[in-house]
Amino acid sequence: MSFNSENIIEEYIVKETDTLVDIASKLDLPILELRLINGLYNNDIYVGQRLKVYPKKTYIVKPNDSLFSIGKKFGVAEDKLKHINNIDEGKLYEGKRLVISDPIVKYTVKQHDDIEKIAQTFKILVEELIEYNGINDYQIFTGQELYIKMPSTVNNPSFFHVLVNKSFTLPQYYVPEKLTVPNVSFPFEYFHEKKLMREDGARALECLFKKANEDGIDLYALSGYRSYSRQKFIFESGVKEEGFEITNRLSAKPGNSEHQTGLAMDVTCPQIKYSLDQSFENTKEGHWIKENAHKFGFILRYLKGKEHITGYQYEPWHIRYVGKETAISIKNLGLTFEEYLGIE
Ligand SMILES: [Zn+2]
Numbered sequence: 001m002s003f004n005s006e007n008i009i010e011e012y013i014v015k016e017t018d019t020l021v022d023i024a025s026k027l028d029l030p031i032l033e034l035r036l037i038n039g040l041y042n043n044d045i046y047v048g049q050r051l052k053v054y055p056k057k058t059y060i061v062k063p064n065d066s067l068f069s070i071g072k073k074f075g076v077a078e079d080k081l082k083h084i085n086n087i088d089e090g091k092l093y094e095g096k097r098l099v100i101s102d103p104i105v106k107y108t109v110k111q112h113d114d115i116e117k118i119a120q121t122f123k124i125l126v127e128e129l130i131e132y133n134g135i136n137d138y139q140i141f142t143g144q145e146l147y148i149k150m151p152s153t154v155n156n157p158s159f160f161h162v163l164v165n166k167s168f169t170l171p172q173y174y175v176p177e178k179l180t181v182p183n184v185s186f187p188f189e190y191f192h193e194k195k196l197m198r199e200d201g202a203r204a205l206e207c208l209f210k211k212a213n214e215d216g217i218d219l220y221a222l223s224g225y226r227s228y229s230r231q232k233f234i235f236e237s238g239v240k241e242e243g244f245e246i247t248n249r250l251s252a253k254p255g256n257s258e259h260q261t262g263l264a265m266d267v268t269c270p271q272i273k274y275s276l277d278q279s280f281e282n283t284k285e286g287h288w289i290k291e292n293a294h295k296f297g298f299i300l301r302y303l304k305g306k307e308h309i310t311g312y313q314y315e316p317w318h319i320r321y322v323g324k325e326t327a328i329s330i331k332n333l334g335l336t337f338e339e340y341l342g343i344e
Pocket residue numbers: 259264265266317318319
C-alpha cells in the first residue's frame with residue numbers, strides 16, 4: 001500500500017510512548033479500522049512508523065447556517081447530514097463540527113461473495129477495496145469484515161458552486177442542461193463533446209478569450225465537458241496501462257471529475273504544442289491565465305502546493321467557472337475551492 005492511495009492522504013508518525021490503542025482513541029478511529037488501513041495483523045507498532053489515517057471531511061457551523069444551507073453548499077442531502085451527524089435541527093449551533101462526507105461502511109463477507117460482486121454492489125472499484133483493506137491475491141473469506149468508503153454523491157449537481165472532487169461524486173446520470181460550444185479557438189475542427197460547456201460558463205469563456213486575444217495571447221480551449229461514461233473509459237484505460245495508483249493521482253474516477261459539471265475547461269497554447277503540461281505555467285498564455293482568469297469568473301482549480309487539499313497534481317491549465325465575485329475572492333485569498341467553501 002502506498003501513501004498516495006485514494007482518501008488516505010494524512011499520516012501519523014508513531015512517537016516514543018504511543019500505543020496503537022492510544023493513537024486510535026486520539027484519532028477517534030476504531031482500532032480495527034486503523035489496523036486494516038495500515039495492514040497491521042496485531043497491535044505492534046514501532047517509533048517513527050508512519051500510519052495512514054483516514055481524513056474526515058468536516059465543517060464548522062457558522063452564524064446563520066442551517067442544515068439546509070450547509071447541505072446545499074456541499075451537495076449533501078439534509079437528511080444525510082442529519083443522519084451521519086446524529087443531530088436534530090434544533091441542536092445545530094455555531095462552532096459545532098459537522099462531518100460532511102459519508103462514514104465508512106463495514107461489510108461482512110458472505111458465502112459465495114467475490115470481490116468483483118462486492119465492489120459492484122457498493123459502486124466502488126475492486127482496486128479500492130483491495131487497497132483499503134490490504135487484501136492479497138483477491139482472497140477474501142466468509143465472515144471477513146471489509147471497510148468500504150462510500151462516495152458522497154452530491155444531490156444538487158447543477159448548483160453553481162457544486163464541489164466535485166475525490167470525496168464528492170456527481171450522480172452517474174447527471175448531464176448538465178444547456179450544453180453549448182463556446183465561440184472560442186480549439187486546436188481541432190470536428191465536433192466533440194469536449195467542446196461543450198454550460199451556457200453561463202461558455203459565455204464567460206468567450207469574454208475571457210476575447211480579452212486574451214486583444215492582449216496578444218494565443219489561447220486555445222482543449223477539453224470542457226466530459227460525460228460520466230467517457231470519464232469511466234478514460235479512468236479504466238489508465239488503470240490498465242499505468243495501474244490504479246498513478247491513474248488515481250492524475251485523473252478522476254467517473255463521477256469525480258469536475259469536467260462532468262460542464263463548468264471546467266482545460267486551456268493550452270501552440271508554444272507547448274496544445275498539450276496539457278505543467279510547462280504551460282511558463283508560457284505567456286499560462287501567465288495571463290493565472291493573472292486574469294478570475295476577472296472573468298474562473299479559478300485555477302488545482303494549485304501548486306495545495307495537492308494535499310485538492311487531491312490532484314498542479315494543473316495550471318484547468319480553469320473552473322464559479323462566477324466573477326466568487327472567483328475574485330478566491331484569487332485574492334489565495335485559496336483552493338475546498339478551503340473557500342470551508343471544508344477542513
Ligand atoms: Zn481539467
